[in-house]
Amino acid sequence: MKRDLTKVRNIGISAHIDSGKTTLTERILYYTQRIHAIHEVRGKDGVGATMDSMELEKERGITIQSAATYCSWKDHHINIIDTPGHVDFTVEVERALRVLDGAILILCSVGGVQSQSITVDRQMTRYNVPRIAFINKCDRTGANPYRVTEQLRDKLNLNAVMIQIPIGLESDMEGVVDLVSMKAIYFDGEQGDKVRYEEIPDNLKEEAEERREELLDAVSMFSDELMEAMLEEEEITEEMVHDAIRRGTLSLELAPVMLGSAYKNKGVQPLLDAVNMYLPCPTDVENIALDLDNDEAEVKVSNDPDDPLVALAFKLEDGRYGQLTYIRTYQGVIRKGDTIINTRTGKKTKVGRLVRLHANEMEEIEEAGSGDIVALFGVDCASGDTFCAPGLNWSMSTMHVPAPVISLAIRPVDNKAQANMSKALNRFTKEDPTFKTYVDHETNETIISGMGELHLEVYIERMKREYNAEVEIGAPQVAYRETITTRADFNYTHKKQTGGSGQFGRVGGYMEPLEEGEYEFVDEIVGGVIPREYIPSCDKGFQASMEKGTLIGAPITGVRVVINDGSFHAVDSSDMAFQQAAKGAFKEGYAKANPVIMEPIMKVAVEGPSEFQGAVMGSLNQRRGMIVGTFEEGNYTVVEAEMPLSEMFGYSTTLRSLTQGKAEFTMEFSTYKQVPKSVAEELMKKYQEEKNEG
């Protein structure tokens, strides 16, 4: 059955920790009749919200993995992806945003725009995702949706415009006034199922008129028809206003703001109406693929179900029945039994079971059309792979994957745990490109690395619960780097000529700091002093040397190597000889190039009551932080600082005790900077000691 694409919505729900995403999603599923009972997120009735299907999520009250579900609202088909708000799970949010067409940004009416909302909004901007802001928890003490709307303008630079105003706030919250229809909306019944429209209460009429004027002023620029009607003082129809809001939202120049309380069952149904009216359908969004047969030329995907299939695998899960691959189709139709090609590997696969997703439940289907989000079984691939119909060799652009910044060593407690740990790590790394694992050949330890302490903590916990693999953990290690600070010459001869076939190669040139980028190799050899066929070996030798620096064994970055001299032997020169010569040359140059150690610097934002600001700044200062600035707002202050990651371990405990648990912080990678001399000396000393022991 061909679905009308204009009635499809692929949306994500993103926000800060604890702003009520999961509760809102559950309410949406309830009202669209995907689930038949409402369960509280924190598991008060022992069941937990439907979307948080992992036990750990339910226990901690946080959402860890994204879950996808679909529902229908007033003849529109909506695919919703619920995503975690904590910065350590950024890759989940990035993946979801890559495949969605629109989003709901949830904010708490008390907390407002918080650090993570800023990160999430930045991600939405990176992927050009139109959004509706929903100010949740308007039933809470201190709720102030007007202030939050201001914050959306100030902190996120959004053209945020309220399209509703509240009828009462805090415990007096009764409903909302819709400024487009100029009607009051109430939500009756135990679960707020019955939506009732009434005249606006007298005490709110004036405010509603004023706010409507503001709304019309803001959106009229998106619609000539509306602008004209306003100037000519003609009748302004609801359709005109809806149309203007939609245009503004789709062009990313407007963010309509709505209000409610998901917990108190208020405001959800109008939000669903807004999703239908203002967020894009798949054909409203331009998606670009790369034609691998044509030098990666950009091509637009058509959204036409009659065109050959193009689909992106954006999430993998290894479950009971094998690997589940979540895909978004961008054109064509995918059918059970079809042959599809993974354009990264070239491998052909036959489509087995095809399912539509509900959080933790699946529905078997025969086919899915363009614009849809479904899942395949038993398809071996990696997250980010593109599948096409035979004959088409396109790739959707790869998703932005942040590099891990923290690692730690883990040791299974016994042999059984070892086997289970391997299974667990295998699964986790396939699912999550920012979670990496390798064995350190020197210490024989398994190292896991990720985006933050919480990121790794969660995987360790999952290993224990889901795979029965208990591990001991070592101290967290920071991903240091080494680099050079001055230019240095090298001229190295690799010679082994003691009789029989030997090895000979001489490489001359220089290395210098590279401003942008990790490594650059420049070949300035003239006159064939190094034969052309050995030049790649030189490059290979240099690159191998970049893997481990001499200061602390950290990867080297930011080096340009130029070769402009050398010599060879007619018999004894070989690829291997020149690789070794290059390695020797690199070592020689590196020692003279003033190498230094670099550490990851994080952008840290600490938010809490102003009374603790002094203590917070002191705590950051003590940890070699550089305070960039502070932002005061009423009784709350945000302190922004640049902090070495190595100083941030255990900071959450420190902060909690300094501020009576009232402050919180977020952290994201900023840049690499040179470590201070004293720190460098200590790191080098430790490295030497470990080398001597080993």
Added chain:
Amino acid sequence: MGYESLVNQNPLRVLNLGRAGTQLGLVMARAGLGKTALLVQIALDSILRGNRVIHVSIGESIDKTKVWYDDIMQFILHDYTVSKPHELIDMVARHRMIMTFKEDAFSRPRLEERLNDLILQDIFRPNCLVVDGFDFENADRATIEDLKDFVESMSLQAWFSATSHRNDDRISPAGVPFPCHEVDDLFDTVILLKPEKDATIQLDIIRNNGVEVAADTSLKLDPSTMMVKEG
């Protein structure tokens, strides 16, 4: 310090920002004419002389304020030769702290509390204060005097910005427009930014270190970069 050449080449040297003692400076202009750009250049000049600056931004975010510094630093690095640009950028970041306030959250007591937090904990000891976005229209003389006392008690050099309006032509005898026409005597240095017909912006230095200045001291803001240029 190592940046004397930059300081000596800076067109702002006529303001003699390096002289000792406290002073209260005022930069006035209509909206969009370069007050923030000028304040940032004054702050950077102070930093290059080895001072530490607190940049107070009322009604603006930390990121937006930081971008001003980043952009102007890029222009400086483009126009002048600096042997180790990264070191300079780093040095500037270490000698500057940004404090932003919502309009209704700024007050002398609050500012004092914040500065004391920094000084008592030995986190940051400022020599210079820049306040961008203070609401002179709704502040009485007593408030400005209070701020002046505060600045003097902390031994700071302080610079304020104020926005004038086309449709209010009240002006003090010295030539300082509304809303500062009744408090201009409290300021040691007053600079007005005026648009010229050739699209440049003239720095009209009304008073410098308490001394009235002749009309021929000529500094302009280049409108494409907002950088101060001579002549």
